[in-house]
Amino acid sequence: xxxxxxxxxxxxxxxxxxxxxxxxxxxxxxxxxxxxxxxxxxxxxxxxxxxxxxxxxxxxxxxxxxxxxxxxxxxxxxxxxxxxxxxxxxxxxxxxxxxxxxxxxxxxxxxxxxxxxxxxxxxxxxxxxxxxxxxxxxxxxxxxxxxxxxxxxxxxxxxxxxxxxxxxxxxxxxxxxxxxxxxxxxxxxxxxxxxxxxxxxxxxxxxxxxxxxxxxxxxxxxxxxxxxxxxxxxxxxxxxxxxxxxxxxxxxxxxxxxxxxxxxxxxxxxxxxxxxxxxxxxxxxxxxxxxxxxxxxxxxxxxxxxxxxxxxxxxxxxxxxxxxxxxxxxxxxxxxxxxxxxxx
Amino acid sequence: xxxxxxxxxxxxxxxxxxxxxxxxxxxxxxxxxxxxxxxxxxxxxxxxxxxxxxxxxxxxxxxxxxxxxxxxxxxxxxxxxxxxxxxxxxxxxxxxxxxxxxxxxxxxxxxxxxxxxxxxxxxxxxxxxxxxxxxxxxxxxxxxxxxxxxxxxxxxxxxxxxxxxxxxxxxxxxxxxxxxxxxxxxxxxxxxxxxxxxxxxxxxxxxxxxxxxxxxxxxxxxxxxxxxxxxxxxxxxxxxxxxxxxxxxxxxxxxxxxxxxxxxxxxxxxxxxxxxxxxx
Numbered sequence: 165x166x167x168x169x170x171x172x173x174x175x176x177x178x179x180x181x182x183x184x185x186x187x188x189x190x191x192x193x194x195x196x197x198x199x200x201x202x203x204x205x206x207x208x209x210x211x212x213x214x215x216x217x218x219x220x221x222x223x224x225x226x227x228x229x230x231x232x233x234x235x236x237x238x239x240x241x242x243x244x245x246x247x248x249x250x251x252x253x254x255x256x257x258x259x260x261x262x263x264x265x266x267x268x269x270x271x272x273x274x275x276x277x278x279x280x281x282x283x284x285x286x287x288x289x290x291x292x293x294x295x296x297x298x299x300x301x302x303x304x305x306x307x308x309x310x311x312x313x314x315x316x317x318x319x320x321x322x323x324x325x326x327x328x329x330x331x332x333x334x335x336x337x338x339x340x341x342x343x344x345x346x347x348x349x350x351x352x353x354x355x356x357x358x359x360x361x362x363x364x365x366x367x368x369x370x371x372x373x374x375x376x377x378x379x380x381x382x383x384x385x386x387x388x389x390x391x392x393x394x395x396x397x398x399x400x401x402x403x404x405x406x407x408x409x410x411x412x413x414x415x416x417x418x419x420x421x422x423x424x425x426x427x428x429x430x431x432x433x434x435x436x437x438x439x440x441x442x443x444x445x446x447x448x449x450x451x452x453x454x455x456x457x458x459x460x461x462x463x464x465x466x467x468x469x470x471x472x473x474x475x476x477x478x479x480x481x482x483x484x485x486x487x488x489x490x491x492x493x494x495x496x497x498x499x500x501x502x503x504x505x506x507x508x
Numbered sequence: 509x510x511x512x513x514x515x516x517x518x519x520x521x522x523x524x525x526x527x528x529x530x531x532x533x534x535x536x537x538x539x540x541x542x543x544x545x546x547x548x549x550x551x552x553x554x555x556x557x558x559x560x561x562x563x564x565x566x567x568x569x570x571x572x573x574x575x576x577x578x579x580x581x582x583x584x585x586x587x588x589x590x591x592x593x594x595x596x597x598x599x600x601x602x603x604x605x606x607x608x609x610x611x612x613x614x615x616x617x618x619x620x621x622x623x624x625x626x627x628x629x630x631x632x633x634x635x636x637x638x639x640x641x642x643x644x645x646x647x648x649x650x651x652x653x654x655x656x657x658x659x660x661x662x663x664x665x666x667x668x669x670x671x672x673x674x675x676x677x678x679x680x681x682x683x684x685x686x687x688x689x690x691x692x693x694x695x696x697x698x699x700x701x702x703x704x705x706x707x708x709x710x711x712x713x714x715x716x717x718x719x720x721x722x723x724x725x726x727x728x729x730x731x732x733x734x735x736x737x738x739x740x741x742x743x744x745x746x747x748x749x750x751x752x753x754x755x756x757x758x759x760x761x762x763x764x765x766x767x768x769x770x771x772x773x774x775x776x777x778x779x780x781x782x783x784x785x786x787x788x
Binding site for chain 1: 519520521522526529530533536537540541544545613614615617618619620621622623624
């Protein structure tokens with residue numbers, strides 16, 4: 165772990181966290197995380213429930229003091245000077261924290277006032293923002309009548325009124341339908357085009373793939389790998405071959421396949437697949453079939469596909485349940501605690 | 509360091525003017541909720557009026573013969589000051605429930621991430637609830653006057669009684685805020701705040717003089733804050749004759765104020781501390 169050093173913090177990363185540790189009792193939720201986010205980029209923290217994503221966001225957005233570590237956001241030490249840091253950041257948490265009894269306009273204006281805008285400025289900016297996120301039509305309706313996707317966009321937009329340099333979005337699309345998800349993605353991209361830096365968390369691999377300039381895969385409080393989505397996929401080789409052996413014979417198949425290709429052959433017991441990288445594409449696939457043929461082994465199925473972040477995630481966190489399962493849990497907060505406890 | 513978007517001159521330091529402005533913003537939010545949430549307004553207005561009408565017309569005939577003559581021979585005169593305490597005690601739970609809702613749906617997290625005054629969240633909530641209480645109390649007074657309530661002392665005494673009830677309501681909001689922030693779960697808070705209020709309201713001088721209660725219950729009834737506040741309001745509105753022997757209006761008022769200030773001094777800082785820790 166590099167020693168924390170305020171003065172040497174490079175002006176380049178707008179978020180610069182080093183050695184962050186957070187413990188809840190004897191549970192270590194964040195276990196020595198270093199994280200740098202480039203100004204004007206989108207960074208996605210990808211991981212299952214209980215991985216420590218939300219806790220890390222809470223530290224960076226001044227809601228939680230870490231047990232160890234230093235975090236600079238927009239040049240301000242969030243641990244030492246939270247009030248100043250709050251003038252530079254925006255947070256949209258896991259729930260759309262909008263007030264059902266107020267209209268969309270009233271919600272955004274209220275946040276504007278709390279960001280210390282004058283009443284007139286707050287009013288003008290609110291109209292601009294509602295226009296920009298396509299909620300002008302619904303601006304004077306109570307939020308109680310909004311759909312989940314509209315609430316999310318409003319929640320996100322409410323923080324924009326303070327012109328934050330860094331926006332923290334904790335699972336911005338959890339619990340909303342796929343169409344609304346695209347709407348939120350467009351809004352995030354629009355934000356970044358306007359100069360804001362976005363650090364988001366997600367359990368959806370597709371989301372990280374679509375949105376993020378860089379992806380950090382987080383599991384059990386540690387960032388286990390980091391890079392662009394493409395870099396992460398490249399570590400898996402060009403193509404993935406999946407071989408489905410007849411029941412009970414995967415060890416036999418694994419031995420034969422291991423000699424046919426370079427790279428690791430992994431067994432996915434849940435799906436009943438042997439998974440192997442095919443660096444040479446079709447040539448590798450033919451080598452696979454030749455090797456099987458020579459050994460007189462006939463698989464039930466052979467498929468190939470380009471690697472997805474799923475493959476990266478599964479290969480990195482092999483002992484865990486697939487991340488996407490957790491996304492169906494209706495109560496992320498509760499399952500997060502459960503997940504954390506289950507691991508100890 | 510250059511920045512593209514934010515005003516860098518802002519240091520996030522919060523002055524008194526900011527505290528006031530933030531508190532007003534949060535108060536406004538609370539008032540909007542109070543006005544637009546229909547159940548809340550119905551519960552807050554229908555319920556006390558119903559209590560007033562039912563107790564006066566159902567029990568008034570029997571109890572009216574047992575109350576001190578200073579009530580002017582009418583149970584409504586005895587009942588009304590007590591009911592003022594009852595409604596603010598029943599209504600105070602709303603502070604706890606509203607806060608736990610905010611905690612659980614992320615609103616408090618959002619507030620904590622903004623460059624606003626921390627104290628404004630609790631202050632705004634309790635002030636909004638005080639305004640709601642003032643509205644409910646006024647409505648109840650109108651109904652009470654319509655069905656025959658008359659203060660027997662002076663107009664000033666009457667106003668003093670109303671002010672005392674509202675001061676007690678404000679203090680209770682802080683007590684309830686502490687309970688809400690401690691328990692955090694909205695469903696659990698419902699029972700935690702509504703069950704204990706029953707013994708306090710009924711084993712008191714709110715509805716009847718405690719003289720006829722069994723001695724063990726009377727020992728509690730005579731000394732618990734609801735009785736003390738109710739007696740003080742009654743003394744202020746109806747004169748010294750309404751009070752149990754040996755009590756004076758000034759003495760009861762001072763005792764009531766001591767309870768109000770005492771509870772506030774304990775629970776306001778406690779609520780602020782719990783608020784700071786509630787979400788971490």
